[in-house]
Amino acid sequence: MSATANEALPTVETAKKLGVLPEEFDKIKEILGRDPNFTELSIFSVMWSEHCSYKNSIRWLKTLPREGKHMLVEAGEENAGLVDIGDGLACAFKIESHNHPSALEPYQGAATGVGGINRDIFTMGARPIAQLNSLRFGNLDLDRTKWLIKGVVKGIGDYGNAFGIPTVGGEVFFDDCYNTNPLVNAMSAGIVKVGETISAISYGEGNPVYIVGSSTGKDGIHGATFASEDITESSGDNLPAVQVGDPFQEKLLLEATLELITTGAVVGMQDMGAAGITCSTSEMSAKGEHGMIINLDKVPTRQDNMKPFEILLSESQERMLVVVEKGREAEVEAVFDKWDLNCAQIGEVTKEQRLKYYMHGELVADVPAWDLVLGGGAPVYEREYSEPAYYAEHQKFNIDDIEQPSNYVEVADFLTQHQNIASKRWVYEQYDSMVGTVNKSTNLPTDAALVNLKDTNQALALTIDCNARYIHADPEKGTSIAVSEAARNITCSGGEPSAITNCLNFGNPYNPEVYWQFVGAIKGMGAACRKFDTPVTGGNVSFYNQSTIKGETIPVFPTPTIGMMGIVTDKKFVTSLDFKEEGDLIYLVGEAQNDIASSEYLYSWHKVKQSPAPYFDLDKEFTLQKQIKTLIQGGLVASAHDCSDGGLYITLLEAAMPNGLGFDINTDPAYRKDAYLFGEAQSRVVVSVKPAKQNAFDAAMIDGGIKFSRLGTVTADGSLTIDGESFSNSKEKKAVFDSALAERIVG
Numbered sequence: 001m002s003a004t005a006n007e008a009l010p011t012v013e014t015a016k017k018l019g020v021l022p023e024e025f026d027k028i029k030e031i032l033g034r035d036p037n038f039t040e041l042s043i044f045s046v047m048w049s050e051h052c053s054y055k056n057s058i059r060w061l062k063t064l065p066r067e068g069k070h071m072l073v074e075a076g077e078e079n080a081g082l083v084d085i086g087d088g089l090a091c092a093f094k095i096e097s098h099n100h101p102s103a104l105e106p107y108q109g110a111a112t113g114v115g116g117i118n119r120d121i122f123t124m125g126a127r128p129i130a131q132l133n134s135l136r137f138g139n140l141d142l143d144r145t146k147w148l149i150k151g152v153v154k155g156i157g158d159y160g161n162a163f164g165i166p167t168v169g170g171e172v173f174f175d176d177c178y179n180t181n182p183l184v185n186a187m188s189a190g191i192v193k194v195g196e197t198i199s200a201i202s203y204g205e206g207n208p209v210y211i212v213g214s215s216t217g218k219d220g221i222h223g224a225t226f227a228s229e230d231i232t233e234s235s236g237d238n239l240p241a242v243q244v245g246d247p248f249q250e251k252l253l254l255e256a257t258l259e260l261i262t263t264g265a266v267v268g269m270q271d272m273g274a275a276g277i278t279c280s281t282s283e284m285s286a287k288g289e290h291g292m293i294i295n296l297d298k299v300p301t302r303q304d305n306m307k308p309f310e311i312l313l314s315e316s317q318e319r320m321l322v323v324v325e326k327g328r329e330a331e332v333e334a335v336f337d338k339w340d341l342n343c344a345q346i347g348e349v350t351k352e353q354r355l356k357y358y359m360h361g362e363l364v365a366d367v368p369a370w371d372l373v374l375g376g377g378a379p380v381y382e383r384e385y386s387e388p389a390y391y392a393e394h395q396k397f398n399i400d401d402i403e404q405p406s407n408y409v410e411v412a413d414f415l416t417q418h419q420n421i422a423s424k425r426w427v428y429e430q431y432d433s434m435v436g437t438v439n440k441s442t443n444l445p446t447d448a449a450l451v452n453l454k455d456t457n458q459a460l461a462l463t464i465d466c467n468a469r470y471i472h473a474d475p476e477k478g479t480s481i482a483v484s485e486a487a488r489n490i491t492c493s494g495g496e497p498s499a500i501t502n503c504l505n506f507g508n509p510y511n512p513e514v515y516w517q518f519v520g521a522i523k524g525m526g527a528a529c530r531k532f533d534t535p536v537t538g539g540n541v542s543f544y545n546q547s548t549i550k551g552e553t554i555p556v557f558p559t560p561t562i563g564m565m566g567i568v569t570d571k572k573f574v575t576s577l578d579f580k581e582e583g584d585l586i587y588l589v590g591e592a593q594n595d596i597a598s599s600e601y602l603y604s605w606h607k608v609k610q611s612p613a614p615y616f617d618l619d620k621e622f623t624l625q626k627q628i629k630t631l632i633q634g635g636l637v638a639s640a641h642d643c644s645d646g647g648l649y650i651t652l653l654e655a656a657m658p659n660g661l662g663f664d665i666n667t668d669p670a671y672r673k674d675a676y677l678f679g680e681a682q683s684r685v686v687v688s689v690k691p692a693k694q695n696a697f698d699a700a701m702i703d704g705g706i707k708f709s710r711l712g713t714v715t716a717d718g719s720l721t722i723d724g725e726s727f728s729n730s731k732e733k734k735a736v737f738d739s740a741l742a743e744r745i746v747g
Helices: 012-017 022-032 038-047 099-104 106-122 143-163 235-241 247-262 276-288 308-313 329-338 389-395 408-416 468-473 475-492 512-532 600-605 618-633 647-659 673-678 691-704 730-746
Strands: 071-073 081-086 089-097 127-137 167-174 183-193 208-213 266-271 291-295 319-324 342-350 354-359 362-368 449-452 459-465 496-505 536-542 546-549 552-555 559-568 585-590 639-642 662-665 684-689 708-715 719-722 725-729
Touching: 012 022, 012 038, 022 038, 022 362, 038 276, 038 308, 038 362, 081 496, 081 536, 081 559, 089 106, 089 459, 089 559, 099 106, 099 143, 099 183, 106 127, 106 143, 106 183, 106 247, 106 266, 127 143, 127 247, 127 449, 127 459, 127 559, 143 167, 143 183, 143 247, 143 730, 167 449, 167 459, 183 459, 183 496, 183 559, 208 247, 208 329, 247 266, 247 319, 247 329, 266 276, 276 291, 276 308, 276 319, 276 354, 308 354, 308 362, 319 329, 329 342, 408 600, 408 647, 408 673, 408 725, 408 730, 459 475, 468 475, 468 512, 468 559, 475 496, 475 512, 475 559, 475 618, 475 639, 496 512, 512 559, 512 618, 585 618, 585 691, 600 673, 618 639, 618 684, 618 691, 639 647, 647 662, 647 673, 647 684, 647 719, 647 730, 684 691, 719 730, 725 730
Parallel strands: 089 496, 089 536, 127 167, 291 354, 496 536, 662 719
Antiparallel strands: 071 081, 081 089, 089 183, 127 183, 208 319, 208 342, 266 319, 291 342, 354 362, 449 459, 459 559, 496 559, 546 552, 585 684, 585 708, 639 684, 662 708, 719 725
């Protein structure tokens, strides 16, 4: 095949500009047996980008556990993971990033991230019922950071609220390393009956291929390539690579898609996300070992005279590719006509395993499907990695070098209103958490978000966790902590951890120190997932999260965000984090440590930036969570709240505030008081126990062999007392806790 008329064949320099390495350019010529034209090179550039091919990460991703007792679909097989949750139901869930678009156009970048992750869910035939998100921003004193967070939160809220799916949980974290490159990770979960899912596959020679949903425009072109490069001072020139979303169209597409599936006419279906038509046609064809003939001039477009590569690479939102059984076209078209959506037949399935794209009868690209995709002929690399010098420096930290504070009340007040610890009310109040009436945590605060499963005695437990500071300090240990904390949140809420999805946010993989962080994170994740029997269902990798400003490259903290799903097998086990009544006994389950490493207290109060990850023992963590499950299912605790960011003091405060109660506790003189109150050593849970159940609780703890200590009692008047000293009142602290972030953002 020669180049199209008046089109010069691209050179290696053209390939470099599209992100194609010289050796990859040679490989493309070898695959085709000739030089590619520009459209073909564009196809390879997006499909071989890190965002689509995982070429720099897949070797290590394959080491993660993929099999589990509830798994119905292994990682990478479909658009999202699929887990059996009993009662004939399955949960499809996944997390993905939309970091680079959000860095340039925060509103649309975040909004389309929400839209894309929900399409991954309902493309499989599952109805989305819950959303979560994990957000990372820079210094809140910067106007740019305030602009970014306002835009991102509004984008998530406007899209999710209009689409009609509740946002049930999330996290927000601030650090200077995210000043230019924020992280926006969106997670969605949906429900489908077992056996009624749709696969992202294409087969059956002669079967028609449809594009359905919105029209195709020039937004998002080369978006996958854009997501595989650094953010620089000139990145604003790439605004066309940011997609534009329409949640009302997405709602129509959701209902039309689920109705279409009931006809039984669907062979396969895939969301058009990264790389648009290119990705959907190639991945579906490769999976089904067939090919396609696609007529690009039949694609409904928003702009006139779009070029073939623009139509192929457009990442316009709210679109799906659907392959249906030949002879049932009228049924398919009737469904989309009812919902007033585009439904255009643009091609057909072929036996030959090639993708042939035509424009007004002219063949503009002819490429083999298998050679384009992950798991097929896409390149696979294992990059060099080396331990960074900072890691050894972190290990030199000595707690004895840190002077204990003279005023503990002052430290407590500082942490209470710190942006990484204070309530994220300003954020979540912009999200609709109640639409669909499935959120069980709105009026019952729990460590994990609980989602009601109607007509069953079960509930879903969902959480999203990652303390990137821990992972920067020690990638392997820190990522094990992230998985374990997610499991701890679900366990403390009365659920059983089942499976995870991950969003792996790192800097440039060609940087050996960044790749060392990535490898360590994968090792730590794998160890914790195997321990908790929570296989990885899928997710995504987002490299190149860093900023090149005036020649200096600054990677973000390694941020492997963990989205975990669990199952509450009986709703009677649901356990909230709030203290219930005056006189209830407060216990610490787990062992205190003389440890303040990587704590918010050390990092922000003392401004000590170099320390190791906090104390953590995976075996002890697993044993602790088994014990918490025993206590909850035995009806021995009135509340359970895991001890994490901000340490024991913040855990106690968060348990006291919801009902306006207080606490009167004593610290253990065997430990430094600052470590006891503000350290973030892992594997600790605060529980409250009714006095009548004290003996049974003590006996269960002794039988379990877990260290525990009685801290004190719940007080009725909201007074907060530690070692006889007043730390004010929970009602006063709640006002500060709830308003601190909003005051920093909007004044």
